[in-house]
Amino acid sequence: MSTDSLTAEARRENAAMLAAALGTDLESASEALQFGVMITFDPADATAAAVADDLAALLVRTIATVTFGHAEPNTALEVLIGRVDAKTSLPSLLVHVGSDAAVIGNDPEQQRCADIPRILCLLIACYTAAATMRAVFGARLPFEAVLPQRISFDQLGIDPEAFDASVALGQAYLAGAGAIGNGFLWAARHLNFTGILHIVDDDDVSPGNLNRQIWFGKDDIGLSKAECLARLAQGEFPGLKLTPRSYRLQDLPEKSDGPWLPRLLVAVDSRRARRKIQMEFPGEVFDASTTDIREVVVHHHRQPTRGACLSCIYEADQEEFTREHHIAEHFGVSVDDVKSERISPSAAHQIAAKVHGVEASALIGIAYDTLFKQLCGEGTLRTLEGRRVVAPFAFVSVLAGTLLALEVLRRAGSGRNSLDFNYWRVSPWHPPLGRRRILRPPQTGCEFCSNPVLSSVNAALWGALPAATSA
Ligand SMILES: [Zn+2]
Structure with a gap:
């Protein structure tokens, strides 16, 4: 098997990741991967x-x-x-x-x-x-x-019998058909999930995705990620209907003021996107994320919870602040533009005016992080603000997807939803350790849980916490 299935863009993503890890330049990283x-x-x-x-x-x-x-x-x-x-x-x-x-x-x-x-x-x-x-x-x-x-x-921490058991997901949503969403279904095909899984992603497969989005090949470039993933994976899921939804989660037509998101699997690609998803008031969240190739984080909560929410886990931090300011400066747009994640028509014209050789019409709708990766030299990617936008290797994204599938198996399969942890950090470079599963409390100042209005809406949707002290 050779990597003929990889595009030049996908190879560049791999080289950029290795360059960032080794602290070398893109060219020697590219050679080192040969x-x-x-x-x-x-x-x-x-x-x-x-x-x-x-x-x-x-x-x-x-x-x-x-x-x-x-x-x-x-x-x-x-x-x-x-x-x-x-x-x-x-x-x-x-x-x-x-x-x-x-x-x-x-x-x-x-x-x-x-x-x-x-x-x-x-x-x-x-x-x-x-x-x-x-x-x-x-x-x-x-x-x-x-x-x-x-x-x-x-x-x-999963009972050996659980691997063969049927797990009813009901109506569940998967937000993100990118690297981790691909990895999740790549792993979950070996389990027995039933029900309906809405695969929600408004993005198309791009040439630079093929290094890590393991179901996709060259023939899928330019097509809807949600539709490709559902089409390619469905045959492996006799009991689970995969429904492609080419939307952003927050734009789905069934969105309502009621409890419309009972069970959500989160596989989106940024901390900010995860905080936005929390604002949709999901009832139960299964989440996995990667920090380049250093780490995988698995998070779960079910409302009402005394523990952390998505916005607690992925609170805005210095690295995000620095990177967004850097991107805004580099592209000649405002920080608020960058925070909106996707390039608007007006921002596209500003970027085309500032950055040599890019066409405004080709930029509209692209994620700022994606454009940043494409345009920045390797020097920028090695800096702190660049490191997190480097795409991880396939085995890291698939590890995250596998741990996400196992978390769904653990919780949805056993009925033991009151397990005493909501957060697990796993390194791809060290064996997984059960003792690193912890219960993270809410973060002080969390934009979701510390907001009294949002908290009362949440309680109206999913019930208030009982007076008892259990999580
Ligand atoms: Zn929170």
């Missing part, structure tokens, strides 16, 4: 084959070539999954899957893999992809990732 990985496994070992398939699907979006069972001249690493002998003398990365944990690294115990739930094969593939980058780039990556790594399935 390596291949060879995957070796026993085809009779179903778990090993599943991990190999998923690993290939992730890596082919990031590096130059992925091969099964043979090396190419550019192959830098052989990944061995399960009980197999190395076919080359290249550096190798060993993956072993047991019934309670996977070990990534130089595990001497090369056994046939255990039978595990299919979605966990994908989880292991995400961590193996990270370990692959670590094996190739070593200490140049600014993450302390020690191999071997043990991914213990009990850290997920």
Whole structure:
């Protein structure tokens, strides 16, 4: 498999991410990604084959070539999954899957893999992809990732029987058909969700999305993300109807003053977009986000809650403030324009007047962050304000989508909605740790929960908190 399916724009996104991580320039980052990985496994070992398939699907979006069972001249690493002998003398990365944990690294115990739930094969593939980058780039990556790594399935906190259970979603909405929305359905196809999922996104697939939006290919460029995702994924979801909605969530025609958003999965691409979504008064929120390739955050709350809301978790911070001012200055528009997220017709003319070589008509409706990524030199992307708009690698977005699917399974599947945490930070470079799941209280000064008018509307929609002290 080669990355012929990637566009030049998608390759540039990958190079920009690596340049930001390594602190190098775009050209050398681009060259550094021109390596291949060879995957070796026993085809009779179903778990090993599943991990190999998923690993290939992730890596082919990031590096130059992925091969099964043979090396190419550019192959830098052989990944061995399960009980197999190395076919080359290249550096190798060993993956072993047991019934309670996977070990990534130089595990001497090369056994046939255990039978595990299919979605966990994908989880292991995400961590193996990270370990692959670590094996190739070593200490140049600014993450302390020690191999071997043990991914213990009990850290997920999900009962083994739950993976096979049917999970009724009812009428649910997925906000965002981008990288995390793609990753969510890529993972959720291995679970048994039923009901209706409205896929809400008003954006089209662009050439620079193909590095991480794992369902999409070149043929989808220019088409509605919501429609493409529903069309491509539906065949994998016999019990879940995927309904494409090419809208922004806040513009959906069924929006009302009543409780119209009972269950919402949040996979949008900015902190500000998440705060705007909170203003739609969702009843129950499942949310996952990425901070470039450093971290994944999983958040859940159900109203009425004593814990944090989306606006608490994604409060405006210094980095966002700095970046928005920087973008406004760079494009010759006001900060309020940038805060509106999409480029308006009048702002498009201002930008075209300021920035050489861009056509106003081509800018209307584009996200400021997207244009910023396209136009800024790599020097800007390495600065603090640029770093967060760099798109993560496919395995990070898919890890976020996988953890989002597992969170829905945990809550909607078990009926245990009063679990005592609402926030989980997970690193792609370290095994997930259950003890990092915490209950975050509301943030003082939150633009949603600290606003008495919004709070009373929320209570009218979803009920007031009981006097008891439980969350
Ligand atoms: Zn809040």
